[in-house]
Amino acid sequence: LPDSVKDVLNGLSRILKSGVASLQTHCHRELFQACWEILLDKDFLDTYCYGIVLKCAGSVLHRVFPRIFMYSADYPEKYIV
Numbered sequence: 001l002p003d004s005v006k007d008v009l010n011g012l013s014r015i016l017k018s019g020v021a022s023l024q025t026h027c028h029r030e031l032f033q034a035c036w037e038i039l040l041d042k043d044f045l046d047t048y049c050y051g052i053v054l055k056c057a058g059s060v061l062h063r064v065f066p067r068i069f070m071y072s073a074d075y076p077e078k079y080i081v
Contacts, residue, residue: 001028039068 051063
């Protein structure tokens with residue numbers, strides 16, 4: 001989350017520090033899921049399942065299947081998307 005959002009959340013006087021941390025975690029998760037929803041639209045999912053034909057070198061047609069690879073770890077400081 002951007003620092004400006006974290007500043008607004010930290011400025012909420014009625015919420016305890018533990019509540020702010022939970023709220024930040026929730027907002028981060030919702031943002032992450034919204035990004036995936038944008039990326040995984042119907043066109044991408046069709047291409048993911050059925051591939052797309054591309055003309056490669058020498059005018060040879062190849063069916064290509066896009067894939068998304070992720071590496072994740074148990075510790076937040078070690079994850080990569």
